[in-house]
Amino acid sequence: MNIMMDLKKCCNHPYLFSTAMMEAPTLPSGLFEVNALAKASGKLVLLQKMLKLLKEQGHRVLIFSQMTKMLDILEDFMEGEGYKYERIDGGITGALRQEAIDRFNAPGAQQFVFLLSTRCCYYLLPGSAGVVLI
Numbered sequence: 001m002n003i004m005m006d007l008k009k010c011c012n013h014p015y016l017f018s019t020a021m022m023e024a025p026t027l028p029s030g031l032f033e034v035n036a037l038a039k040a041s042g043k044l045v046l047l048q049k050m051l052k053l054l055k056e057q058g059h060r061v062l063i064f065s066q067m068t069k070m071l072d073i074l075e076d077f078m079e080g081e082g083y084k085y086e087r088i089d090g091g092i093t094g095a096l097r098q099e100a101i102d103r104f105n106a107p108g109a110q111q112f113v114f115l116l117s118t119r120c121c122y123y124l125l126p127g128s129a130g131v132v133l134i
Contacts, residue, residue, distance in 0.1 A: 012070050013041040034080025037073065044077060051083065055112055060104075062114045071115050084110045089117035 009016035015024050015032065024040070025033040038044040047063075054061055065071050068089045078085045086100040104111045 013073050015073055016069055031079055032076040037077055060112055064116050064118050066118050068117050074115050078113055083112045085113040085115055086111050087115040
């Protein structure tokens, strides 16, 4: 058991622990139920409030995580909240990465959030005016 990794998981979201994830309420699609997902983590409660405000103000958001499993949870959260998003992590190849970046940076893009793993993202997103980093 790696105590440091468990503490990181604990600070991010309880669904990062397999027992909590298995007991979590899910939708028929297999996604986590968004209200339970948010209520389980103070970070997601705050993120829920921040994203609503940032969206209303016309901002766009980059969210970085060291854990791709946390990005999986955030994907369910984005789907549940109805936010359009892009994601880049270590499993995304170079051409697909550039396509995601181009979609996010395109004029009038609908994507509000970009989910990024810190390990694979050494890219800057050029032209991303009005972007908020979280």
